[in-house]
Amino acid sequence: MRHAARRILGWARRRAENVLAALLVAMFGAFIIQIAMRYLLNAPVGWTTEVSTLAWLWGVLWGAALVLRDxxxxxxxxxxxxxxxxxxxxxxxxxxxxxxxxxxxxxxxxxxxxxxxxxxxxxxxxxxxxxxxxxxxxxxxxxxxxxxxxxxxxxxxxxxxxxxxx
Incomplete structure (x- = not known):
């Protein structure tokens, strides 16, 4: 029973790490798009700032809650x-x-x-x-x-x- 619970918790922790990694990728991708649109195409877009901010907020709180070990x-x-x-x-x-x-x-x-x-x-x-x-x-x-x-x-x-x- 204890072994099964550890396996399930380990699996859930790895999925939480996957979500955190996806948030980091989204934040980085939005940041790169923001730079390209503003400085290469001279057509700034606002949604990239919003995505970066939301991914950062979720990443910090999600990571502190479910990924960070004691x-x-x-x-x-x-x-x-x-x-x-x-x-x-x-x-x-x-x-x-x-x-x-x-x-x-x-x-x-x-x-x-x-x-x-x-x-x-x-x-x-x-x-x-x-x-x-x-x-x-x-x-x-x-x-x-x-x-x-x-x-x-x-x-x-x-x-x-x-x-x-x-």
Whole structure:
């Protein structure tokens, strides 16, 4: 059972990486088209800026939510690394629970805002803003799960590398 779950999670993680790679390709392609249209053909187009911006936004939040591993996150750990392991666990539990609390408390308002934005559309592509902003909901839920797992591991003294929550 555990092996099957790991295989499924591994497969899902690779698909999330594929989506992130596609977003990077879309951003780069739009950037190249924008340069060619503006400087080679003297016919600037606005949709390329919109595609680049949206691909960047989705790439950052999608990647942070579903692709970035815990050990790949950037941290300022001068204090964290210099204290004993027991105090590190306290730090991890407190910060994990704080992140879970902040994202958990803000989640209903985020859902309301994203749902409300269905009335707005992007300028050039005409995409509904609720669809564009929905990636933040994925990000927020992933942060709740990931930091809940960090706090759980700290409280139960379980090494974080034994399983992945997000």
């Amino acid at each position: 050990d790949e996150e950037i941290r300022f750990d001068l204090i964290h690394g210099s204290v004993p392991p027991g105090l590190r666990r306290v730090f991890d539990a407190v910060t994990g629970l704080t992140v879970v609390g902040v994202f958990g408390l803000s989640l209903p308002a985020v859902l309301d805002y994203v749902a409300f934005m269905k009335v707005e559309r992007s300028t050039y592509l005409g995409l509904r803003f609720d669809l564009l902003f929905s990636v933040y909901v994925v990000f927020a839920v992933a942060m709740i799960i990931r930091h809940g797992w960090i706090a759980w591991c700290a409280v139960t003294n379980t090494p974080r590398g034994t399983a992945r929550a997000a």
